[in-house]
Amino acid sequence: MSDLRSAQWYGGQDRDAYIHRAWMRRGAPDSAFTGRPQIAIANTASDLVPCNRHLSEVAEHVAAGIWEAGGVPLDMPVVSLGETQVRPTAMLWRNMAAMAIEEMIRANPIDGVVLLGGCDKTIPALLMGAASVDLPAVVVPGGPMLTGTFRGVPLGCGTDVWRLSEDVRAGKLSEQEFLQSESSMIRSRGHCNTMGTASTMGLLAEVLGTTLPGTAGLPAPDSRLLGQAHGTGVLAVEMAREGRRPSQVLTAASFRNAIVALAAIGGSTNAVVHLLAIAGRLGIPLSLDDFDRIGANVPLLVNLQPAGQHLMEDFHRAGGLLAVLHEVEDLLDPAALTVTGRPLVHYLAGAAIWDADVIRSRREPLQDAAGIAVLRGNLAPSGAIIKPAAASPHLLQHRGRAVVFDSVEDLHARLDDPDLDVDADSVLVLRGCGPRGYPGMPEVSNTPLPAKLLREGVRDMVRICDGRMSGTAYGTVVLHVTPEGAAGGPLSKIRTGDWIVLDVPGRRVDVELTEDELRDRPVARAMAAAVAQPRRGWELLYVNSVQGAETGADLDFLCGSSGDQVNRESH
Ligand code: FES
Numbered sequence: 001m002s003d004l005r006s007a008q009w010y011g012g013q014d015r016d017a018y019i020h021r022a023w024m025r026r027g028a029p030d031s032a033f034t035g036r037p038q039i040a041i042a043n044t045a046s047d048l049v050p051c052n053r054h055l056s057e058v059a060e061h062v063a064a065g066i067w068e069a070g071g072v073p074l075d076m077p078v079v080s081l082g083e084t085q086v087r088p089t090a091m092l093w094r095n096m097a098a099m100a101i102e103e104m105i106r107a108n109p110i111d112g113v114v115l116l117g118g119c120d121k122t123i124p125a126l127l128m129g130a131a132s133v134d135l136p137a138v139v140v141p142g143g144p145m146l147t148g149t150f151r152g153v154p155l156g157c158g159t160d161v162w163r164l165s166e167d168v169r170a171g172k173l174s175e176q177e178f179l180q181s182e183s184s185m186i187r188s189r190g191h192c193n194t195m196g197t198a199s200t201m202g203l204l205a206e207v208l209g210t211t212l213p214g215t216a217g218l219p220a221p222d223s224r225l226l227g228q229a230h231g232t233g234v235l236a237v238e239m240a241r242e243g244r245r246p247s248q249v250l251t252a253a254s255f256r257n258a259i260v261a262l263a264a265i266g267g268s269t270n271a272v273v274h275l276l277a278i279a280g281r282l283g284i285p286l287s288l289d290d291f292d293r294i295g296a297n298v299p300l301l302v303n304l305q306p307a308g309q310h311l312m313e314d315f316h317r318a319g320g321l322l323a324v325l326h327e328v329e330d331l332l333d334p335a336a337l338t339v340t341g342r343p344l345v346h347y348l349a350g351a352a353i354w355d356a357d358v359i360r361s362r363r364e365p366l367q368d369a370a371g372i373a374v375l376r377g378n379l380a381p382s383g384a385i386i387k388p389a390a391a392s393p394h395l396l397q398h399r400g401r402a403v404v405f406d407s408v409e410d411l412h413a414r415l416d417d418p419d420l421d422v423d424a425d426s427v428l429v430l431r432g433c434g435p436r437g438y439p440g441m442p443e444v445s446n447t448p449l450p451a452k453l454l455r456e457g458v459r460d461m462v463r464i465c466d467g468r469m470s471g472t473a474y475g476t477v478v479l480h481v482t483p484e485g486a487a488g489g490p491l492s493k494i495r496t497g498d499w500i501v502l503d504v505p506g507r508r509v510d511v512e513l514t515e516d517e518l519r520d521r522p523v524a525r526a527m528a529a530a531v532a533q534p535r536r537g538w539e540l541l542y543v544n545s546v547q548g549a550e551t552g553a554d555l556d557f558l559c560g561s562s563g564d565q566v567n568r569e570s571h
Helices: 016-025 056-068 090-107 122-133 159-169 175-180 196-205 221-243 250-263 270-281 287-294 312-317 319-326 344-349 408-414 451-455 514-518 525-530 537-547
Strands: 037-044 070-076 111-118 137-141 147-148 151-157 371-374 383-386 395-407 427-430 462-465 477-482 499-503 506-509
Touching: 037 056, 037 090, 037 221, 056 070, 056 111, 070 250, 090 122, 090 270, 111 122, 111 221, 111 270, 122 137, 122 196, 122 270, 151 371, 159 451, 196 250, 196 319, 196 383, 250 270, 250 287, 250 319, 270 395, 287 371, 287 383, 287 477, 312 408, 312 499, 344 499, 344 525, 395 408, 427 499, 477 525
Parallel strands: 037 070, 037 111, 111 137, 395 427, 427 462, 462 477
Antiparallel strands: 147 151, 371 383, 383 477, 395 499, 499 506
């Protein structure tokens, strides 16, 4: 009998093997069940996930590659998440998607899996699930959309929605003009074209070693993506035959490389929770502080929105990910392997920058030190993060009076009240938005600014929140504050009028209260009343088991590996 895992289902002459083969024949030759790797294509295509709709075409090319290499392709639709569509936030469902993907990979007669993702949470969920099962797995990122333009000017998805809507609130743009831009925002198939979370996680999937090198960042409509999809199918068969598993690729070295790349590309803050969660599935001791220690002094080389000007189509034209990695090769761990069995650095020879305005050389970076900064202090004893590259330099050291909001609804109700006691030096605090509190840790930390200040020309203020921020957003935002307000963290106790001190170079965020004062203060009643109290279903499971953002906001019982063994038959 073949030593492929699928032979546990299809090998032999007994009744069980008969049943497994008979229902799967569908015109397949006998050879489909004898020694040919069964490769699932975990496909997150869905009409409700516009960024991933095209993945079924990508899957056809993966399948062609699998057949060519002697394997058997099996389409496996999996839970998908449309960032702009699902409520209350796609992050609530990331762990559910990861759990479903993990269970379906393990339960089925497969020897390997090709993971097709794109929109923000889909690649993290696919990698989390696949890492836990540890069957051979390779990612095809669906790629960014092409650049749309409005009135001759490029539009960055997400980033320009925030910018244009703030212009409306500031009285600089009419509502009608704002709405005219809507049909220009999404020009083609693919995910958001800024260096948001989808672009970041697609690129980091390649840095982690989980893609066929040269795939990530290819625009979704680019025919070369389909060529890479074909090559990935061929590779998946090879990986299954050789037993090349995620645990051989996703190592401490590959996560160190991902942190370096995250800084160099100016990637999304959301990568922090996703990388921590993926590492947690493999028992790799990655910590929040590793992001600061490894990445803080890495230069920003990529001039893409939201930290810069250009968009993903420009990035690819300028040389793409491999050109960036070539510039920081001395900071990469040469031991980190890819799914091909070769090290990542092997693929950097010959990589070049073709447009130095989009991808800067190491000698002329956009910023000298661009990584995520990890803050601690009496306001965030377990840590918080800020992306200095997207912040205003003059606010990185700041003392201001807190203006506190107990929920997103409270923020929306009061932010534009002309009587709100707020000025440009105030610190806007939003709480109750962590994993447990909302629930799901939504992207609300980059709160809008009060309209009256926007009209005065204010474009950034210090904001502090226990939620996340869209990877397409910008501003001086302290986010992922832990412990979160709903877990009784200090954020739940501060009041409007308290003085807050932000010191990013010193890595501190504090409220000017003594230890005794903070301890004796009660949790704000209005925040506690606004915190979610689910009674059933996934939300209940989630709030009872979700961990803090400082470890990746995974469910406690999903951390670690499950393996690929299933010991009981179904009949
Ligand atoms: Fe899907 Fe932005 S909405 S990547």
